[in-house]
Amino acid sequence: MTLPKGLAGVVVDQTKISSTKNAILTYAGYRIEDLASAPFEEVVYLLWYGRLPAAEDLHTFTRTLVGHMTLPDETLRLMNEIAKEPQHPMSILRTTVSLLGTTNNVKRDDPPTILGKMLTAIAAIIRIRDGKPLLRAQPDWSVAKNFLYLFSGNTPTDDQAAMFNTVMVLHAEHEFNASTFTARVVASTQSDYYSCLTAAVCALKGPLHGGANERVFNMLETIRAQELAPAEYLKQELAAGHKVMGFGHRIYKNGDPRAKILRGIAEKLADQTGNQDYYDLQATLADFMLKNKHLHPNVxxxxxxxxxxxxxxxxxxxMLFAACRTAGWLAHILEQQREGCLIRPSSEYVGPTNQHYLENRRHQNDTQQDHIQFG
Known part of the structure; x- marks a missing residue:
């Protein structure tokens, strides 16, 4: 029995939500390059219902999502205690998502309600950690503009809201990645939405999945703080056998289509916020990795x-990654629950065989007595 490690390339099920076939990312048949500037709400509608909404439906759907960007008082009271704990924010989020499933009348919570709550909860964790007051969503703004406002406290310009909208769209969905597959496994047991999302958050926390973005910035800070030569830093890391975070992808061997779009946004925001040095450093590192390791930047x-x-x-x-990916997680939870099939794969046992309990136990007892007597 020979299977690739990590099930790389193994098709485990079918989906109508998204595809990475031939290294082309599509949502319900639409290429990500075409959807990058679409409203986040429209993309969420597409992922959940498999079609683009009519103008009137989109307006109603947007108002519904924004209308749910609020949290019950009891949830906020408990979150104010949880978010102040000296734990990693993803650990706080893991507990918060579980909390969302136990406060208020959660039996009536549907995907629009849950997405609105998740976005608001993540913004609230950021604000509470920073010791800043919580804010209220503006009913006439888009989801992306509201979310940016809720965690930053600044009223976004139309240009900033548009760029952040693209970031949210690009992170909304990505086929059977680790966290999505985790959510589907839990959903296959017919468990509730919040249990599925809690499991997905646990998977996303790992540095080989969602946590990679944090480690990318750790690398940039280290190079700048120690005034290292970028090429020498990478040579040392590679020589030590360390994985350079932010490069390479199991599917996109010739470049992640999302990274190509995000590069322009990063360059523009870096220029606007006085972070050009960081962008120039990223460009230098990317050139080195492509030339020497044939690896492209990923999302x-x-x-x-x-x-x-x-x-x-x-x-x-x-946590920002989780906020965006909640849209895709919910799409997969819905699809898996409709499928009604328990995910329960088999494994190939490669351990010892023909073991005999009583015989081995007597042997261990005899050995122990000998050790006591003669040791």
């Missing part, structure tokens, strides 16, 4: 700089 690489330019603490970067 995490430029996202790290974008989130920094938005004023975020690097420890909260992965």
């Amino acid at each position: 995490d690489y430029y996202t790290a700089l974008i989130y920094h330019c938005l004023g975020l603490d690097k420890a909260t970067f992965t």
Whole structure:
């Protein structure tokens, strides 16, 4: 029995939500390059319902999502205690998502309600950690503009809202990645939405998945703080066998289409916020990795700089990823629950065989007595 490690390239199920076939990312058949400037709400509608909404439906859907960008008082009271704990923000989010599933009348919570709550909860964690007051969503703004406002406290310009909208769209969905597959496994048991999302957050926290963006910025800070030569730093890391975060992708061997779009946003935001040095450093590192290792930047690489330019603490970067990816997680939870099939794969056992309990136990007892007597 020979299977690739990590199930690389193994098709485990079918989906109508998204595809990375031939290294082309599509949402419900639409290329990501075409959707990059579409309203986040329209993309969410597409992922959940498999079609683009009519203008009137989009307006109603947007108002519905924004209308749910609020949290019950009891949830906020508990969050004010949880978010102040000296834990990693993703650990705080893990507990918060579980909390969302136990406060208020959660049996009536549908995907629009849950997405609105998730976005608001993540913004609230950021604000509470920074000791800043919580804000209210503006009913006439888009979801992306509201979310940016809720965690930053600044009224976004139309240009800033448009760029952040693109960031949210690019992170909304990505086929059977680790966190999405985790959510689908839980959904296959017919468990509730919040249990599925809690499991997805746990998977996203890992540095080989969503946590990679934080480690990308750690690298940039280290190089700048120690005034290292970028090429020498990379040579040392590679020689030591360390993985350089933000480069390479299991699917996109010739470049992540999301990274190509995000690079322009990172460059523009870096210029606007006085972070040009960081962008220039990223460009230098990317050139070295392509020339010497034939590796392209992935989605995490430029996202790290974008989130920094938005004023975020690097420890909260992965929570922003979770905020966007909740749209895709919910799409997959819905699809898996409709499928009604329990995910329960088999494994190939490669351990010892023909073991005999009583015989081995007697042997261990005899050995122990000998050790006591003669040891």
